[in-house]
Amino acid sequence: MSNSGNSTVSPYFLTKSEFSVLFVFFSSLDEQPTTQCSGDHHDRPREARDMNLTKTLTLAATIAMIAIAPAMAGDxxxxxxxxxxxxxxxxxxxxxxxxxxxxxxxxxxxxxxxxxxxxxxxxxxxxxxxxxxxxxxxxxxxxxxxxxxxxxxxxxxxxxxxxxxxxxxxxxxxxxxxxxx
Missing domain, CATH: 1.10.760.10 (Cytochrome c-like domain)
Structure with missing residues (x-):
């Protein structure tokens, strides 16, 4: 990005409130699923896989948004x-x-x-x-x-x-x- 004069561009593209929301969201991803085990232990690995897939996709989407944010800034x-x-x-x-x-x-x-x-x-x-x-x-x-x-x-x-x-x-x-x- 180029700027004219003495202007400065903040390297931050998330506001404090946006960062807080992301922090709380990602912190909550460490929690285990809250469903009760029905005694069938074969479902547990699938729940864990689904949770890991959700974490991975969410993280990938967030990183993609963070990566393109500077490109959306003006000149x-x-x-x-x-x-x-x-x-x-x-x-x-x-x-x-x-x-x-x-x-x-x-x-x-x-x-x-x-x-x-x-x-x-x-x-x-x-x-x-x-x-x-x-x-x-x-x-x-x-x-x-x-x-x-x-x-x-x-x-x-x-x-x-x-x-x-x-x-x-x-x-x-x-x-x-x-x-x-």
Missing amino acids: AEKGEKVFKKCAACHSIEAGKNKVGPSLAGVIGKNCGHVEDFKYGKGYQAACEKGFTIDEAFLTEYLQDPSAKLSEIAGSKERSKMSFKLKKDDQIADVIEYLKAN
């Missing part, structure tokens, strides 16, 4: 190019609002954090419920802003932002670019 340099589409309405310069608010340092901020910007009614309705502008939010929001705001607000809302990014790689790249700025 800030590519994101800078994609952001040119966004620059018609947004700036990455702090305090410089356009049709849309400045996106300087937006990652990790609470909704409505640009105080001197007049947000649309749909955004305000979602913001009343509260949300943080993080990677997960942006991934869905950039695909369909009105749908994401409606989901958060719990009612049909319309975003002032009509632009949508449909390609997952472009979304990941723009998010990396925003993280760097």
